[in-house]
Amino acid sequence: MLSVYEGFFSGGARIVHSDVVLGLQEGGQHHRVLSIHSEVHREATRQRMESDACYRSLTAAGVGVASLGRVFPASGDPAVFTGPELADTARATADADVILSLKEQPLRLLNQSGLPRRPVVVCLHRSDPENQGSALDELKAAIADGTVVACVCCAESTRAAYQAAGIPAELLHVIPNGVDLERFRPDPARRLALRTSLDIPADAPVVAFAARYDAMKNVPLFLRSARAWLDREPEGHVLMCGAGMTAANPGLDADIEAAFGAEQGPASRLHRLGVRHDMEHVYAAADVVALTSSWGEAAPLCLVEGMMCGAVPVATDVGDSAAIVAGHGFVTPPDPELIASAWSEAVASRTDLAPALEASRERFSRTRMIAAYAALIDGIHMAAGTRPSLPEPL
Missing domain, CATH: 3.40.50.2000 (Glycogen Phosphorylase B;)
Incomplete structure (x- = not known):
């Protein structure tokens, strides 16, 4: 082959x-x-x-x-x-x-x-x-x-x-x-280790966004949603992973400035992690795995990997995202305030949704x-x- x-x-x-x-x-x-x-x-x-x-x-x-x-x-x-x-x-x-x-x-x-x-x-x-x-x-x-x-x-x-x-x-x-179900699974030790490395409190709500810096991922929409969510969740943190999700990317800098303006308080809880080779740790540390794509998606891997680690998926209705999320999380229109509300609801529903996520593991093996x-x-x-x-x- x-x-x-x-x-x-x-x-x-x-x-x-x-x-x-x-x-x-x-x-x-x-x-x-x-x-x-x-x-x-x-x-x-x-x-x-x-x-x-x-x-x-x-x-x-x-x-x-x-x-x-x-x-x-x-x-x-x-x-x-x-x-x-x-x-x-x-x-x-x-x-x-x-x-x-x-x-x-x-x-x-x-x-x-x-x-x-x-x-x-x-x-x-x-x-x-x-x-x-x-x-x-x-x-x-x-x-x-x-x-x-x-x-x-x-x-x-x-x-x-x-x-x-x-x-x-x-x-x-x-x-x-x-996905590899042994690698991608809920893990309290991984959750604590990743949060500790980023100085995130153990009980803080965390949203993870795993995507490369590309127009189809609609990073500006994600950042506007993050701003709205961080404003309403003073203890919340947001993790951004993927190629281009670093301080070395001037395009991302401009997007963050457009979304957050001069208000640096919420932006200080936005973590740009770049390409990671330990995504099982990132997802285990998160309460929500988010996707804000506008087009092109088919079966987004981030949703599956995040779900299998216990994070609740919240996604726009692109590709098969709605079918993947059904019964396990939330589908949203491309509106920052509605997305932020869904993230908060997902955090609050995490314990209740855990049995459904566990029952779906065979489907995503x-x-x-x-x-x-x-x-x-x-x-x-x-x-x-x-x-x-x-x-x-x-």
Whole structure:
């Protein structure tokens, strides 16, 4: 098996896909990864492949990871590949029985002529296919020539959106996201340790926001909601995690100033934590896991991880968020005052909602997710039959 990544950078899709690769490897499949980029500059953050938590977990488990060595952004046409890059890709794909494409963007590489033909499964993690540049066209081209044989959708909203965009329904398979239930669980010791490290009292209400600094996440809406909530909750604290959620991001500085103005009292209880590799601690420390996205979400990983750690989810109605939150938390319109009210209600309801969160753990398990991926891949491999041999070099 070969997985092709656009690059290693912070985001839920890469976390989920890397965990799938690890789980399939644990189950006996042999996996390798090819990354188009070795370094990505985005969300006001320089993200090197070797520093990424997914890269480290894959290589530690014996999954080979190679890169074409590109840096993003770069000058030139991103869809034009050099001879050496295509040769490296041909070598990487030659031994694969099935190729997984993490989202549709790597298809601009896999669609290049002259590469070994292998069945490709595209793993889709958004609900706005027409907002992805040329990626939708690349996906349709790969389907038309028979390269893409299946698409895994992480949410029902993903399947509906891609079917509406013209992708054949029979190619779209929904496998909901799952998480490691041993890692993501309520833990009083983790809760206390994280709060202590940030000087947050043990009984203070805490809201966590795990998102990269991107327009789709609607950070300004989140900050206006945080201002309203911190005004009404004088003991409350807000945690912001993800790429770009640091004091080094001038865009975030401007957003905070716009939301809080000259009033620095509430802003002092806003903690910018950046990219964290201990999210199980962050979520365990929180009473609420918040999402204020405006578009593009499918099955937000933060909601699932937070819920499994005992935080009550409060989300805008984007993608499958409402279905994930149903019976476990609250769905809100994109209004700061209403969001702030929902956060307070979620804090007050945390004990009452705990049994429902506990009862839902099986539904969100990593084991269930990986078993579904394995069954789909095994079926595609069997249908493909014997892999054709490559022509001998001249």
